[in-house]
Amino acid sequence: MLLNPMSRLKIPPKGEAELKPKHLHEYMRSSGSKNIYRCMDPDCTHYQQKEFLVGKRAICHKCKNDMILTKDQLKNRIPSCMNCSKSRAAKRVKDVRNFLAEILPQEAR
Ligand SMILES: [Zn+2]
Ligand SMILES: [Zn+2]
Numbered sequence: 001m002l003l004n005p006m007s008r009l010k011i012p013p014k015g016e017a018e019l020k021p022k023h024l025h026e027y028m029r030s031s032g033s034k035n036i037y038r039c040m041d042p043d044c045t046h047y048q049q050k051e052f053l054v055g056k057r058a059i060c061h062k063c064k065n066d067m068i069l070t071k072d073q074l075k076n077r078i079p080s081c082m083n084c085s086k087s088r089a090a091k092r093v094k095d096v097r098n099f100l101a102e103i104l105p106q107e108a109r
Pocket of ligand 2: 060061062063064065080081082083084085
């Protein structure tokens with residue numbers, strides 16, 4: 001009996017993989033490698049090299065909004081979005097300005 005073994009293979013219906021809920025990954029730097037970031041989702045095993053994450057969409061750890069990762073954000077162990085990191089940086093600049101205003105004599109400004 002000559003049966004083509006290929007004919008018994010069932011082709012899985014297309015689109016099955018697409019039914020899985022997609023999510024944007026929430027990244028955290030791996031403890032094992034400085035250049036690897038992994039997703040914090042307990043059900044997600046996704047991880048990616050830092051250099052490939054620049055320009056990718058991800059979830060901000062702080063506000064849970066989506067964001068595009070930049071090199072600067074990837075300097076942090078847990079990247080946060082522009083809004084979250086900007087407000088922090090802006091506050092720091094203000095603090096430094098106030099501090100300088102206090103210690104600098106008038107003529108030095
Ligand atoms: Zn994920
Ligand atoms: Zn944020």
